[in-house]
Amino acid sequence: MTNKDEKHIMVLGVGNLIFTDEGVGIHVIRKLDERYSFPENVSIQDGGVLGINLLGVISAADHLIVVDAVKNRGKPGDLHRLEGKEIPKRILGKNSLHQVDFLEALTLCQALDKVPETVIVGVEPKDIESVSLELTPVVQEKLDNLIDMVLKELDHLGIVPSPLSEVPV
Numbered sequence: 001m002t003n004k005d006e007k008h009i010m011v012l013g014v015g016n017l018i019f020t021d022e023g024v025g026i027h028v029i030r031k032l033d034e035r036y037s038f039p040e041n042v043s044i045q046d047g048g049v050l051g052i053n054l055l056g057v058i059s060a061a062d063h064l065i066v067v068d069a070v071k072n073r074g075k076p077g078d079l080h081r082l083e084g085k086e087i088p089k090r091i092l093g094k095n096s097l098h099q100v101d102f103l104e105a106l107t108l109c110q111a112l113d114k115v116p117e118t119v120i121v122g123v124e125p126k127d128i129e130s131v132s133l134e135l136t137p138v139v140q141e142k143l144d145n146l147i148d149m150v151l152k153e154l155d156h157l158g159i160v161p162s163p164l165s166e167v168p169v
Contacts, residue, residue: 006041009157010061010116011150012054014047014068020132021076021125021139025067028146035147036161042154061116065153067146069139070122077138078124079145087120121149 013029016022026046033044043061047054058064070080123146126136135143154161 007062007157008060009042009063009065009154009159010045010057011042011065011067011154012045012047012058014054014066016048017133018131020127020130020134021069021123021136022128023133024069024123024125024135024139024143024146027135027143028067028150031143031147032150032161035164037164038161039159042159042161058116063157064116064118065150066118066120066122067150068120068122069125069128070120071128072124074124076124076126076136077142079142079149080120080122080124081149082120082122083118087118119153121146121153 013025015025017026072080123142126138
């Protein structure tokens with residue numbers, strides 16, 4: 001049972017798994033789910049490419065941590081953290097349609113008067129056009145760094161997840 005006074009925190013991975021580094025947000029969400037147990041007020045959500053269809057999910061959160069590939073004029077593998085006024089600038093890059101739709105959904109939350117405090121963490125992709133379920137090596141190497149970034153954001157919100165025990169084989 002969750003305490004009604006607790007803030008709802010959502011970690012949302014977005015992206016398209018079939019376009020190489022475009023799916024990094026989903027890879028991170030899956031790893032978080034495999035490695036940690038979270039308190040009831042924290043949800044780990046695979047947003048895929050749902051974009052505007054995430055409106056209901058996004059508006060339910062008080063705090064939103066989004067994990068995604070972030071084209072920010074850096075070099076592949078660069079890590080990024082965006083918040084506040086930095087977030088709308090992403091629409092100018094139009095990295096992919098799901099990102100435009102995601103930002104529109106976030107903007108529409110204003111109409112519902114329920115805009116979550118949002119932080120986007122991500123990595124500069126090397127390839128978001130090739131069809132592959134595998135991340136490029138430079139982005140694959142950054143998965144643990146992205147997980148650490150999410151854990152740091154959660155820590156700032158007073159959340160410390162419990163590591164899941166290794167299951168003996």
